[in-house]
Amino acid sequence: xxxxxxxxxxxxxxxxxxxxxxxxxxxxxxxxxxxxxxxxxxxxxxxxxxxxxxxxxxxxxxxxxxxxxxxxxxxxxxxxxxxxxxxxxxxxxxxxxxxxxxxxxxxxxxxxxxxxxxxxxxxxxxxxxxxxxxxxxxxxxxxxxxxxxxxxxxxxxxxxxxxxxxxxxxxxxxxxxxxxxxxxxxxxxxxxxxxxxxxxxxxxxxxxxxxxxxxxxxxxxxxxxxxxxxxxxxxxxxxxxxxxxxxxxxxxxxxxxxxxxxxxxxxxxxxxxxxxxxxxxxxxxxxxxxxxxxxxxxxxxxxxxxxxxxxxxxxxxxxxxxxxxxxxxxxxxxxxxxxxxxxxxxxxxxxxxxxxxxxxxxxxxxxxxxxxxxxxxxxxxxxxxxxxxxxxxxxxxxxxxxxxxxxxxxxxxxxxxxxxxxxxxxxxxxxxxxxxxxxxxxxxxxxxxxxxxxxxxxxxxxxxxxxxxxxxxxxxxxxxxxxxxxxxxxxxxxxxxxxxxxxxxxxxxxxxxxxxxxxxxxxxxxxxxxxxxxxxxxxxxxxxxxxxxxxxxxxxxxxxxxxxxxxxxxxxxxxxxxxxxxxxxxxxxxxxxxxxxxxxxx
Amino acid sequence: xxxxxxxxxxxxxxxxxxxxxxxxxxxxxxxxxxxxxxxxxxxxxxxxxxxxxxxxxxxxxxxxxxxxxxxxxxxxxxxxxxxxxxxxxxxxxxxxxxxxxxxxxxxxxxxxxxxxxxxxxxxxxxxxxxxxxxxxxxxxxxxxxxxxxxxxxxxxxxxxxxxxxxxxxxxxxxxxxxxxxxxxxxxxxxxxxxxxxxxxxxxxxxxxxxxxxxxxxxxxxxxxxxxxxxxxxxxxxxxxxxxxxxxxxxxxxxxxxxxxxxxxxxxxxxxxxxxxxxxxxxxxxxxxxxxxxx
Numbered sequence: 085x086x087x088x089x090x091x092x093x094x095x096x097x098x099x100x101x102x103x104x105x106x107x108x109x110x111x112x113x114x115x116x117x118x119x120x121x122x123x124x125x126x127x128x129x130x131x132x133x134x135x136x137x138x139x140x141x142x143x144x145x146x147x148x149x150x151x152x153x154x155x156x157x158x159x160x161x162x163x164x165x166x167x168x169x170x171x172x173x174x175x176x177x178x179x180x181x182x183x184x185x186x187x188x189x190x191x192x193x194x195x196x197x198x199x200x201x202x203x204x205x206x207x208x209x210x211x212x213x214x215x216x217x218x219x220x221x222x223x224x225x226x227x228x229x230x231x232x233x234x235x236x237x238x239x240x241x242x243x244x245x246x247x248x249x250x251x252x253x254x255x256x257x258x259x260x261x262x263x264x265x266x267x268x269x270x271x272x273x274x275x276x277x278x279x280x281x282x283x284x285x286x287x288x289x290x291x292x293x294x295x296x297x298x299x300x301x302x303x304x305x306x307x308x309x310x311x312x313x314x315x316x317x318x319x320x321x322x323x324x325x326x327x328x329x330x331x332x333x334x335x336x337x338x339x340x341x342x343x344x345x346x347x348x349x350x351x352x353x354x355x356x357x358x359x360x361x362x363x364x365x366x367x368x369x370x371x372x373x374x375x376x377x378x379x380x381x382x383x384x385x386x387x388x389x390x391x392x393x394x395x396x397x398x399x400x401x402x403x404x405x406x407x408x409x410x411x412x413x414x415x416x417x418x419x420x421x422x423x424x425x426x427x428x429x430x431x432x433x434x435x436x437x438x439x440x441x442x443x444x445x446x447x448x449x450x451x452x453x454x455x456x457x458x459x460x461x462x463x464x465x466x467x468x469x470x471x472x473x474x475x476x477x478x479x480x481x482x483x484x485x486x487x488x489x490x491x492x493x494x495x496x497x498x499x500x501x502x503x504x505x506x507x508x509x510x511x512x513x514x515x516x517x518x519x520x521x522x523x524x525x526x527x528x529x530x531x532x533x534x535x536x537x538x539x540x541x542x543x544x545x546x547x548x549x550x551x552x553x554x555x556x557x558x559x560x561x562x563x564x565x566x567x568x569x570x571x572x573x574x575x576x577x578x579x580x581x582x583x584x585x586x587x588x589x590x591x592x593x594x595x596x597x598x599x600x601x602x603x604x605x606x607x608x609x610x611x612x613x614x615x616x617x618x619x620x621x622x623x624x625x626x627x628x629x630x631x632x633x634x635x636x637x638x639x640x641x642x643x644x645x646x647x648x649x650x651x652x653x654x655x656x657x658x659x660x661x662x663x664x665x666x667x668x669x670x671x672x673x674x675x676x677x678x679x680x681x682x683x684x685x686x
Numbered sequence: 687x688x689x690x691x692x693x694x695x696x697x698x699x700x701x702x703x704x705x706x707x708x709x710x711x712x713x714x715x716x717x718x719x720x721x722x723x724x725x726x727x728x729x730x731x732x733x734x735x736x737x738x739x740x741x742x743x744x745x746x747x748x749x750x751x752x753x754x755x756x757x758x759x760x761x762x763x764x765x766x767x768x769x770x771x772x773x774x775x776x777x778x779x780x781x782x783x784x785x786x787x788x789x790x791x792x793x794x795x796x797x798x799x800x801x802x803x804x805x806x807x808x809x810x811x812x813x814x815x816x817x818x819x820x821x822x823x824x825x826x827x828x829x830x831x832x833x834x835x836x837x838x839x840x841x842x843x844x845x846x847x848x849x850x851x852x853x854x855x856x857x858x859x860x861x862x863x864x865x866x867x868x869x870x871x872x873x874x875x876x877x878x879x880x881x882x883x884x885x886x887x888x889x890x891x892x893x894x895x896x897x898x899x900x901x902x903x904x905x906x907x908x909x910x911x912x913x914x915x916x917x918x919x920x921x922x923x924x925x926x927x928x929x930x931x932x933x934x935x936x937x938x939x940x941x942x943x944x945x946x947x948x949x950x951x952x953x954x955x956x957x958x959x960x961x962x963x964x965x966x967x968x969x970x971x972x973x974x975x976x977x978x979x980x
Contacts (some may be wrong), residue, residue: 115909115912116909116910116923117909117910117912118911118912118914118915118921119911119912119913120914120916121776121781121900121901121913121914121915121916122779122782122786122870122898122901122916123870123872123874123915123916123917123919124898124913124915124919124920124921124922125873125874125919125941126872126878126934126938126941127913127922127924127934127936128939130924130930130933130934132771389765403976470840501734501974619779623865680971
């Protein structure tokens with residue numbers, strides 16, 4: 085027999101002491117009152133009638149009752165463990181795989197997660213009543229690992245849920261002689277499982293049709309045309325007929341019916357030019373789909389009409405030609421003296437010119453003269469070399485500055501205020517800024533975006549570079565872009581905007597946490613989230629878009645059948661042994677009281 | 687000086703009483719009780735023919751004038767009544783408050799005084815395992831105080847054995863009379879062996895059974911007690927429970943009823959007296975009501 089409260093030696097010593105004490109108390113109990121009576125003559129007649137030599141038996145009966153009561157209480161204090169009473173107390177570690185694939189439902193329409201929970205409850209129930217349980221998950225969503233009671237563990241299970249994002253990792257599982265560790269998983273996530281751990285499969289094959297890629301973008305050949313690329317994956321073990329629907333605002337809808345064989349992937353390109361701008365939603369539907377998370381994907385369609393661009397130059401043939409050849413651009417060329425403030429253009433390009441006031445629309449400036457709304461490109465240097473640039477900026481995509489040479493250039497010196505608001509695109513060897521870009525609220529002046537290049541095209545070979553049209557196209561796209569759109573997977577999204585408000589597609593606020601210099605929110609479902617702050621507005625498109633996630637049948641247990649078998653060794657009583665012993669002691673005390681009041685005991 | 691056994695007023699009230707016996711008086715001295723023989727007396731009994739030598743004062747001359755023959759008038763003789771008052775002085779009599787011994791001593795004094803007033807011959811015998819002390823053949827009103835003094839000097843102690851005591855006392859010839867036994871009748875050998883001796887002597891007996899309240903309900907109710915026999919006849923351990931107490935009382939009542947039945951069978955008087963009662967009430971009312979005193 086094991087004892088939880090004491091070592092076996094101490095427990096047995098306690099029991100022996102209690103027994104000895106009780107026996108001594110019976111031997112040394114106070115002497116009865118001696119009463120002098122006239123005669124025992126009549127009492128002796130009663131003795132013969134009522135005391136048939138049972139005194140000794142009564143004494144022994146009393147002693148046995150007292151011993152049983154005392155030992156029951158003492159034994160309860162030791163918290164004994166007996167299989168016949170409450171099962172053997174042990175420490176049970178339950179690791180539940182709560183990666184996204186656990187949400188998949190098999191033919192029984194019960195999710196793997198629900199199977200895992202049921203299995204976990206049975207494991208907890210089958211443990212001894214005094215067992216301690218540690219509940220862990222593979223995505224680290226549980227609290228600090230700790231040993232808790234069975235009841236608390238069951239409550240913790242109720243608080244666990246399948247996560248829609250994150251990488252499943254095996255948590256640190258304590259090991260020990262009396263520790264039984266169980267991993268409940270569908271085998272999809274790759275987990276480093278200890279050999280001592282019992283792995284219990286909750287895998288059941290599930291049908292799944294998923295969108296594994298979705299993007300909406302303008303055509304390279306014609307920016308005024310917009311296309312949506314949808315990749316649909318049949319992760320089921322059987323062919324599926326899939327209904328693909330694209331929907332947007334103002335009743336925009338497209339639908340396709342696709343037939344996919346088992347494990348097949350199909351790409352669909354749909355023309356969404358008619359959808360002017362806004363959120364585009366793609367959804368696949370199929371009979372018996374058991375995993376809904378990847379059935380929906382979102383994209384954002386930006387305005388894709390012809391851009392009206394004003395070029396202000398005293399004369400620059402290469403620049404004019406390059407702009408004129410850009411698809412989707414309607415170019416107007418004027419001289420600086422012809423400029424009018426009220427002109428209605430989508431973007432401006434200034435060559436060796438800069439208006440004194442910040443334009444209402446975006447502006448690309450080559451070798452601008454000093455103006456207040458731009459960083460001062462004052463210090464002129466000869467033959468500067470571009471040493472580094474921000475490759476993550478949209479303006480730098482597919483543009484290499486390494487081969488650009490220039491005879492002279494003006495380097496800007498950014499103040500601390502500028503460095504906070506402006507984006508440095510490229511800088512020279514003498515640590516000056518050659519190309520800079522500003523946001524909507526740069527230098528404390530509200531207006532459109534701007535891009536300032538510190539050298540003139542006439543003084544460099546930049547206009548001859550193959551990347552020059554790309555730069556111009558990217559620059560015009562950046563200058564005319566609306567709200568910034570970021571794509572992200574599900575899970576925690578950290579936006580570099582402090583104290584930003586996050587709203588969902590329905591306009592309702594989404595719980596977000598502000599951290600120094602950023603705002604973090606949890607994208608648990610695919611959707612488009614709007615993050616608004618003083619620095620601007622950004623749209624975050626969150627999609628699953630991961631074939632690894634969608635392939636819910638890629639399990640190490642594939643081919644094995646799941647069966648939730650009832651565990652054996654369920655406790656016989658609903659209470660711990662010490663509770664039973666205390667109840668027994670109470671019953672014995674009641675029996676003793678009854679026997680004493682009825683004079684069966686001494 | 688001990689307190690007087692009986693108050694003066696009570697003694698005066700006792701002066702008017704007389705002990706009654708079912709048997710005719712067998713005393714040889716003149717007394718106030720009818721004897722079963724004729725002789726000097728006040729109550730006419732019979733006639734018999736005159737015989738020479740008879741006292742001429744007893745000749746009924748009226749009958750002679752009418753019948754012409756001499757007849758002598760016979761009268762019932764009035765003799766004294768021998769009263770033997772046995773007071774149990776065993777240790778069991780000393781138990782209780784007031785003790786049965788004290789109560790019995792006062793009853794003995796009262797009965798002795800009544801005897802003295804009525805010119806009876808009173809013998810006071812203190813008995814336990816045998817005869818402890820005795821004061822026999824006291825007679826006359828002036829014997830009350832010596833008798834009281836005798837009683838006051840008695841002390842309780844020793845075992846009870848009526849059989850031995852009675853056999854010892856009546857081993858010598860004693861005139862038949864009234865035997866008053868004042869005791870709790872808690873003889874270890876039982877009450878019958880002792881009383882059987884008296885029955886064999888064909889004596890008139892008055893059994894005065896004294897009961898102390900503690901005889902009914904010993905101390906230590908609802909607890910474990912060791913009952914110690916006052917006469918050293920061992921101990922018994924009991925838990926005094928209501929049920930046991932009930933059984934004890936029933937047994938005690940049965941014991942008393944057995945004594946009463948035994949006395950009734952033999953035509954004896956039997957009176958049960960609680961020691962917490964007033965002795966005046968017992969003597970003046972209870973004994974008179976039972977016909978033991980007139």
